[in-house]
Amino acid sequence: MTIKLFTLLMQAALYTLGISIVSIVIGFAIAILLSAAMLSGKGIYIAPARLFISFFRGVPLLVQLLLIYTLLPVIGINVPSIVAAIIGLSLCTAAYQAENLRGGFDAVPKGLVEAADVTGFNPRQTFFRIRVPIALRLTFPALVNEAIMILKSSSLVSVVGIIELTKMAQDLSSSTYLPIPIFASAGAIYLVINWAIALVAGRVERSLPKVTA
Amino acid sequence: MLKRHFLKTVVGTALLLGTALSAHAADDALARIKAAGVLKVGTETAFAPFDFIDAGEHVGLNVDFFAELGKDLGVKIEWVALPWDSVLPSLEAGKYDIVAGPATITKARLERFKMTSPIAEATVAIMKKAGDTSITKPEDIAGKAVGVGKATAQLEQLKEYSATLPKKVDIHEYVSFNDSYADLAAGRVVAVANSLPNIAFVAKQRNGAFEVVTPGFGKKTYFGFIGKKDDDSKTLVDYVNEETIKMKKDGRLGKLQEKWFGTKFDTPDAITDPAF
Amino acid sequence: MIFDPTVILDKLPEIGSGLLVTLVLWIVGIVGGVVAGFVVASARRFGGMAINGVLGLVVEVLRGTPFLIQVFLLYYGGPFVGLMLDPIPCGLIGLTVYAAAYYSEVFRAGFAAVPPGHVEAAECLGMTRLQTIRRIQIPEMALIVLPPSVNLAVILLKESAVLSVITVPELTTVVSAIGSQQYAFLEAIFVLAVTYWVIVEATDRLGRLAERRLSRLRFSKA
Numbered sequence: 001m002t003i004k005l006f007t008l009l010m011q012a013a014l015y016t017l018g019i020s021i022v023s024i025v026i027g028f029a030i031a032i033l034l035s036a037a038m039l040s041g042k043g044i045y046i047a048p049a050r051l052f053i054s055f056f057r058g059v060p061l062l063v064q065l066l067l068i069y070t071l072l073p074v075i076g077i078n079v080p081s082i083v084a085a086i087i088g089l090s091l092c093t094a095a096y097q098a099e100n101l102r103g104g105f106d107a108v109p110k111g112l113v114e115a116a117d118v119t120g121f122n123p124r125q126t127f128f129r130i131r132v133p134i135a136l137r138l139t140f141p142a143l144v145n146e147a148i149m150i151l152k153s154s155s156l157v158s159v160v161g162i163i164e165l166t167k168m169a170q171d172l173s174s175s176t177y178l179p180i181p182i183f184a185s186a187g188a189i190y191l192v193i194n195w196a197i198a199l200v201a202g203r204v205e206r207s208l209p210k211v212t213a
Numbered sequence: 214m215l216k217r218h219f220l221k222t223v224v225g226t227a228l229l230l231g232t233a234l235s236a237h238a239a240d241d242a243l244a245r246i247k248a249a250g251v252l253k254v255g256t257e258t259a260f261a262p263f264d265f266i267d268a269g270e271h272v273g274l275n276v277d278f279f280a281e282l283g284k285d286l287g288v289k290i291e292w293v294a295l296p297w298d299s300v301l302p303s304l305e306a307g308k309y310d311i312v313a314g315p316a317t318i319t320k321a322r323l324e325r326f327k328m329t330s331p332i333a334e335a336t337v338a339i340m341k342k343a344g345d346t347s348i349t350k351p352e353d354i355a356g357k358a359v360g361v362g363k364a365t366a367q368l369e370q371l372k373e374y375s376a377t378l379p380k381k382v383d384i385h386e387y388v389s390f391n392d393s394y395a396d397l398a399a400g401r402v403v404a405v406a407n408s409l410p411n412i413a414f415v416a417k418q419r420n421g422a423f424e425v426v427t428p429g430f431g432k433k434t435y436f437g438f439i440g441k442k443d444d445d446s447k448t449l450v451d452y453v454n455e456e457t458i459k460m461k462k463d464g465r466l467g468k469l470q471e472k473w474f475g476t477k478f479d480t481p482d483a484i485t486d487p488a489f
Numbered sequence: 490m491i492f493d494p495t496v497i498l499d500k501l502p503e504i505g506s507g508l509l510v511t512l513v514l515w516i517v518g519i520v521g522g523v524v525a526g527f528v529v530a531s532a533r534r535f536g537g538m539a540i541n542g543v544l545g546l547v548v549e550v551l552r553g554t555p556f557l558i559q560v561f562l563l564y565y566g567g568p569f570v571g572l573m574l575d576p577i578p579c580g581l582i583g584l585t586v587y588a589a590a591y592y593s594e595v596f597r598a599g600f601a602a603v604p605p606g607h608v609e610a611a612e613c614l615g616m617t618r619l620q621t622i623r624r625i626q627i628p629e630m631a632l633i634v635l636p637p638s639v640n641l642a643v644i645l646l647k648e649s650a651v652l653s654v655i656t657v658p659e660l661t662t663v664v665s666a667i668g669s670q671q672y673a674f675l676e677a678i679f680v681l682a683v684t685y686w687v688i689v690e691a692t693d694r695l696g697r698l699a700e701r702r703l704s705r706l707r708f709s710k711a
Contacts, residue, residue: 004268004269005268005269008268008269011269054686054689054690055686057643057689058643058685058686058687058689058690059647059681059682059685059686059689060646060647060648060650060651060661060681060685061647062650062651062653062661063650063661063678063681063682063685064682066299066678067678067679067682069299069303069306069308070299070302070303070306070308070674070675070678071306071675071678071679073306073307073308074306074492074675078306078307078308081293148552148553152553152554152555152556153555155555155557155558156557156651158296159295159296159299160295161293161294161295163294166555166557166558166561168269169558169561170561171258171259171266171269172266172268172269173395173561173565174259174266174389174391174392174394174395175265175266175267175268176268177395177398177419179395179561179562179565179566179569180562180566180569180570183558183561183562183565183566184562184566186558187550187554187555187558187559187562190553190554190555190558191549191550191553191554194553195553298665298666298668298669298674299674301669301672301674302668302669302672302674302675305674325672363665363666363669364666364669364670385656386656386662386666387656388653388654388656392565392654392655392656395565398568399565399567399568399573400568400573401568401573401575
C-alpha cells in the first residue's frame with residue numbers, strides 16, 4: 001500500500017459518499033410520498049405504492065441497476081451512468097425508508113392527529129406538520145441504519161459504469177496483485193465513514209425533542 | 214391554477230423545442246457525434262493491454278487509438294466502462310456510440326453487430342503458471358480447471374475445443390479476465406484461455422509468474438471494434454474502418470501495436486468470413 | 490428490440506440448477522447465521538466485558554463494510570494467507586458470517602427486550618441460567634426477533650446475488666450467462682427480477698403468517 005494507492009481509494013470514496021448522500025435524500029422524499037399514499041386510505045394510491053415497495057424490496061439491487069440502465073432506454077429514457085446509479089439507489093432506499101416510516105406513522109398517537117383535525121388543520125397540514133415530524137423522530141435510528149445500508153450498497157453501482165470505492169479497489173487489486181491491503185483499506189474507509197455517520201446521527205438524535213409513542 | 218398553467222406552458226415549450234431540435238439534427242450517428250463534439254465509447258477496463266487501469270488511470274491501446282481518432286474527427290472521447298457481459302447489450306440500448314473492447318470478430322457477432330477493420334490478432338492460447346510442467350501443449354488442459362472471461366468469444370472457442378478433447382475441460386467463467394488471472398495465481402485454475410496479445414502482455418507484466426503455451430489452440434481470429442448494425446450507425450462504423458486502415462497505412466497503428474504488444478501484427482483490412 | 494423471455498425460459502434445467510444453488514446458499518446462510526448469531530449474542534451478554542468488546546468490534550466491522558468487499562477479501566485475499574476456498578464454500582462462509590453479524594444484533598435486541606423481572610422471577614424459582622434462557626428468554630424473544638429476522642432473510646437472499654462476482658454458479662450467474670449467450674440480456678434481467686421478487690414475497694408472507702401464529706401463543710404481555 002503506497003500513499004498513491006490510498007489517495008486513489010480516498011478519491012473514489014468521495015464518489016461513494018456523494019452518490020449515497022444524494023440517493024438517501026431523494027429516497028427520503030419518495031418515501032414520504034409513498035407514506036402519504038399508503039395513509040391516504042384510497043385504493044388507487046395505496047396499490048401502486050404497495051407494488052413499488054414490494055418490487056424494490058424484492059429485487060436485488062444489482063438486478064435493479066441493470067434494469068434501470070438498460071431497460072429505460074427501450075422506453076425512450078436514456079440516462080447516463082451516474083443518473084442510473086442514483087435512480088437505482090434512491091428507489092431502493094425509498095422502499096426501505098417507506099417501510100421504516102410506516103412503523104413510525106403507526107405509532108403516531110391517534111389523539112394528536114385527531115386534535116390537529118379538530119383545530120382545523122387540513123389533511124395535508126396534519127400530514128406534514130404532525131405525522132411526518134413525529135414519525136421521523138420515532139424512526140430516526142432506522143433512517144440512520146438505512147443510510148449505512150445504502151452506503152454499503154453503493155458498492156454495486158460499478159455495474160452501470162461508476163468507478164466508486166469498491167470498483168477502484170478491484171481495479172487497483174488487479175493491477176498491483178495486492179488484494180489484501182487494498183480491499184482491507186477500502187473496507188476500513190467504509191467503516192470510518194459509517195462510524196462517522198453513526199456518531200453524527202447520535203449527536204443529532206440527542207438534540208431532537210423526545211417523543212414517546 | 215396559475216402554477217399548473219405555468220407548468221403546462223413549460224412542458225409544452227420543451228416538447229415543441231425537442232421536436233424542432235430533433236427535426237433539425239443531423240440524421241445519422243456520425244453527423245450527430247460531430248455536432249455534439251463527443252464520441253461515446255463503451256468498453257470494459259479489465260482487458261489489458263487494450264483497456265485497463267494502471268494505478269488508477271485508464272490506459273491501453275484503445276485509449277491511444279481513440280485519442281488519435283478523436284483528433285482526426287475533431288471530437289472528444291467519452292469513455293463508459295462496464296462489466297463485459299453488459300457492454301454489448303448497453304450498445305444496443307444506445308448508451309454509447311461504439312464499443313472499443315475489442316471483441317473477436319466471429320460469425321455469431323457479425324450476425325448481430327457490425328465489426329470494424331481488425332486492429333490485432335485474437336487467436337486464443339493458454340497461459341499457465343511458470344514452470345508448470347504438466348501443461349506443455351494446449352491439449353494438456355483436458356480434464357483440468359481453466360479460467361476464461363464470461364460472455365466472450367474466447368469462452369466459446371474454449372468450449373468448442375474442450376469438446377474435441379478426450380476429457381472435457383473444467384471451465385470457470387469469470388466476470389473479467391483480470392479475475393481469472395488472479396485465480397491462476399492463487400491456483401484455483403491451472404490455466405487461462407485468452408487471446409495471444411492479452412496473455413503475452415500479462416505474462417510479461419507479471420515478470421516470470423505466468424507463461425504462454427504456444428501454439429494457440431483456437432482458429433486464427435482477429436479483434437475489431439463493435440458498432441450497431443442499423444443504417445443510422447453505418448456512417449460511424451465506416452468512418453472507424455477508414456480511420457483504422459488510414460492509421461495502418463501511415464504507421465500509427467503499427468506504432469501502437471509495438472507500444473502495447475511489443476510486436477506488429479499483419480491484419481487484413483476487413484473480415485467478411487471469420488474462421489470461427 | 491424484441492422482448493422475448495422464452496429464449497431464457499427454454500433453458501429451464503440450467504436455471505433450475507442456479508436457483509437450487511441460490512436457495513441452498515440462502516438457507517444454509519440463514520440457519521448458520523441464526524445459530525452463530527445466537528451464540529455470539531449470548532456470549533456478548535453472558536460472557537463478560539472482554540468477550541463482549543471483542544465480538545462487538547467484529548460485528549461492527551462486518552456490519553460496517555460492504556458484503557462485496559468481504560467476499561473479495563475472502564476469495565482473492567484468502568490464498569495469500571493459505572486460505573484457498575472454492576467459490577461455493579467461499580460464498581457459504583461469506584454469507585453465513587455476514588448473516589451471523591446481523592442476527593447477533595437482532596438477538597441482542599431481543600435479549601434486551603425481555604423484562605428483567607421475568608428473568609429474576611425465573612431465578613427466584615430456582616431455574617439455572619441455561620433453563621432461564623431456554624424457557625423464559627427464548628420464547629419471549631421469539632416474537633420480538635421474528636419480524637427483523639424475516640427482513641434480514643430477505644436482505645440475505647438479495648446479497649447472495651453478489652456471489653456471482655466470484656463465479657458461484659447461483660441464479661444471477663446462470664441466468665445472466667444464458668442472457669449473454671442468447672443475446673437476450675434484457676430478458677435475462679427480467680427473469681431474474683421476477684424470480685427474486687417471487688421468493689421475497691413468499692418469504693414475507695410466510696413471515697407474517699408465523700408472526701400471527703406466534704402472537705396467538707404468547708402468554709403474557711411485557
